[in-house]
Amino acid sequence: MTREIREIAVVAFAQTGHRRTSEELSEVEMLMPVLHDVLARTGLKAGDIGFTCSGSSDYLAGRAFSFTMALDGVGAWPPISESHVETDGAWALYEAWVKLLTGEAETALVYAYGKTSPGDVREVLTRQLDPYYVAPLWPDSVALAALQARALIDAGLTDERELAAIAARSRTAAAANPHAQLRGATPPGDPLVAPLRTGDCPPIGDGAAAVVLAAGDTARRLCDRPAWIRGLDHRIEAHSLGVRDLTDSPSTRLAAERAGAFELPVDTAELHAPFTSQEVVLRRALKLDLPGAEEVRINPSGGALAANPVMAAGLIRLGEAAARIQRGESDRALAHATSGPCLQQNLVAVLEGDAQ
Amino acid sequence: MPEVLKAPLAVEFPFTRSLGPVQSAFLTGLRERVVLGVKTVDSRTLVPPVEYDPVTAEELRDLVEVAPTGTVTTWAWNHHPRRGQPLGTPFAWVLVRLDGADTALLHALDAPGQDAVHTGMRVRVRWAEERTGAITDIACFEPYDGEPAQRTGHTGEFEDAVTGIVAAARLDYTYSPGRAQSAYLHALSGRRTVGERCPSCRKVYVPPRGACPTCGVATSEQVEVGPRGTVTTFCIVNIKAKNLDIEVPYVYAHIALDGADLALHARIGGMPYDQVRMGLRVEPVWTEGARFPDHYRPTGEPDAEYDTYKELL
Incomplete structure (x- = not known):
């Protein structure tokens, strides 16, 4: 891995205000202002973009091929170079990053959106599970996260008090984030699927996000302080929950190693932990609990506990980390995205700004 | 802004899935009240069993029976059971490591309350009365105070093995356009x-x-x-659609309404199907109380020139 690789950076980030419902808007109507916003930040026009990649899931709104309708918002005709992933937009960013690394494009537009309000997201997410042994039991997303939380508590790695503190810290931080859905500390709430309480769970809501990636000098031209992607990797756990050690996330650790996260300390970590207990797992896997890591700002945006537009929340972690670098508030940030039950799949990016 | 339109939308499929040899043996076993695992190369027993080793990806075929009793490795108390879940009253989700297995199976545990559940507790399978060869042949687990149950010594070979499952799935939405x-x-x-x-x-x-x-x-x-428009292209439908009260053959057409730059599609009626042609001028026919035209019919005007609609094909 000594080969010189192309420098790629996040040069712009935009997102909606995330809300419980956006029923007055279609998906493309919700998404389009974000696309216009992110392009305006770079001065690029839609036609200037070399590659477009999106992440979404038709299951959320219950509409087949809804992502093709969303493409209307980028002006996809005459045909553009375009791709789509049926998962969180962080993986669309990964695909766009690879595309730029090949040299086939100079710029990329990555977007993601999720409209969870039309359906019952806890039920919808059961459809991503093993269809033979698990999905017929309809275990919802909160139930599976609760099994993981109990395993952590049993192992002595956390307790309900610490989980409540994670929720409070996240939502207090979100008070400064105008896009967040829950802004300001909320009470722990009633048990939903014990040991998880409503406060341990993410808000249900609709939203969209977009970033622009650019290579080398193009990035320098489009942005005062590009957030250079120093490493990016994603890994997956075995799919059977009963095979995994739910208290650990070897896939996150491996992705972080491959992304170079442990080579130098980071000052910021945007972790995609929709449930409080998952932050405990991630902090351990990413060595953010070790002595010396106390200074790392974890989820200054409030994280997914403050806004969780499904399919966009992971991309937002990368966007928030990059925006922090662009604002000069971070020099080296880690961003993480997850997908699937109990942190099934994990993506880690390391972003850096040039010396200030 | 006018009020937001909303309508219920149910998406429902009976997913038909074929089974690999290990899945087939496991699910057939459940039908016969036998729980099978599969042995990995490093001699671990996986329950539920999979076709390929989760670590090495090697093909696994070595079936081994385990007991219908086991130990809870983690649990979560479900205060409000939801549609489709194994029990209708509050229950515990559990991962259970069956006696003889090295991995855990997800299912429900029927218990009187969360105080009666703890990690490490002993449980046993409660079989469903009617079993078809599906994970739901295990109705749930129940507390069990005893030694590991005896195994039947089953080989994993069955008469009349199940080769597939039909998994019904329904999701309900409220659609707003x-x-x-x-x-x-x-x-x-x-x-x-x-x-x-x-x-x-x-x-x-x-x-x-x-x-x-x-x-x-x-x-x-x-x-x-509109309301009038021009047929830009069309097809003749010869197959009767389920629940659709229209005689075949009939014509379904792309219609460019006057003033529109995109053709919409609709049925053509009011003339024999074999006389519909490109360029035909049509108008909508409404029925009482309908929210959209029932079909379009000829206006009697001369056909439109090809050049007037060729960009809309």
Whole structure:
């Protein structure tokens, strides 16, 4: 891995205000202002973009091929170079990053959106599970996260008090984030699927996000302080929950190693932990609990506990980390995205700004 | 802004899935009240069993029986059971490591309350009365105070093995079509067809979707089009659709309404199917109380010149 690789950076980030419902808007109507916003930040026009990649899931709104309708918002005709992933937009960013690394494009537009309000997201997410042994039991997303939380508590790695503190810290931080859905500390709430309480769970809501990636000098031209992607990797756990050690996330650790996260300390970590207990797992896997890591700002945006537009929340972690670098508030940030039950799949990016 | 339109939308499929040899043996075993695992190369026993080793990806075929009793490795108390879940009263989700297995199986545990559940507790399978060869042949687990149950010594070979499952799945949504399509539907209920014009390329989209797919900008200027239009292309339908009370053959056509830059599609009636042609001039036919035209019929005007609609094909 000594080969010189192309420098790629996040040069712009935009997102909606995330809300419980956006029923007055279609998906493309919700998404389009974000696309216009992110392009305006770079001065690029839609036609200037070399590659477009999106992440979404038709299951959320219950509409087949809804992502093709969303493409209307980028002006996809005459045909553009375009791709789509049926998962969180962080993986669309990964695909766009690879595309730029090949040299086939100079710029990329990555977007993601999720409209969870039309359906019952806890039920919808059961459809991503093993269809033979698990999905017929309809275990919802909160139930599976609760099994993981109990395993952590049993192992002595956390307790309900610490989980409540994670929720409070996240939502207090979100008070400064105008896009967040829950802004300001909320009470722990009633048990939903014990040991998880409503406060341990993410808000249900609709939203969209977009970033622009650019290579080398193009990035320098489009942005005062590009957030250079120093490493990016994603890994997956075995799919059977009963095979995994739910208290650990070897896939996150491996992705972080491959992304170079442990080579130098980071000052910021945007972790995609929709449930409080998952932050405990991630902090351990990413060595953010070790002595010396106390200074790392974890989820200054409030994280997914403050806004969780499904399919966009992971991309937002990368966007928030990059925006922090662009604002000069971070020099080296880690961003993480997850997908699937109990942190099934994990993506880690390391972003850096040039010396200030 | 007019009120947001909403309608219930149910998406329902009976997914038919075929089984690999290990899955088939496991699910057939459940039907016969036998729990099978599969041995990995390093001699671990996986329950539920899988076709390929989760670590090495090697093909696994070595079936081994385990006991219908086991130990809870983690649990969560479900205060409000949801549709489709194994029990209708509050229960515990559990991962259970069956006696003889090295991995855990997800299922439900029937217990009187969460105080009666703890990690490490002993449980046993409660079999469903009617079993078909599915994970739901295990009705749930129940507390069990005893030694590991005896195994039957089963080989994993069955007469009449199940080779597939049918997994019914239904998700319920409340569909709302958004601003542009709501405006279109509202106008249509007044028997007016209203498209939207792109502020950049000036094309009029019918029905409008809120964005111009060429320019990537919002459309908002409303433009009434039609009611008359031109058949740009068509097909003859010879297969009768389920639950559709229309005699075959009939014609389904793309129709460019006057003033629209995108053709919509509708059925053509009021003339023999074999006389429909490109360029035919048509108008909508409404039925009492309908929210959209039932079909389009000939106006009797001369056919449109090809050049007037060739861009809309």
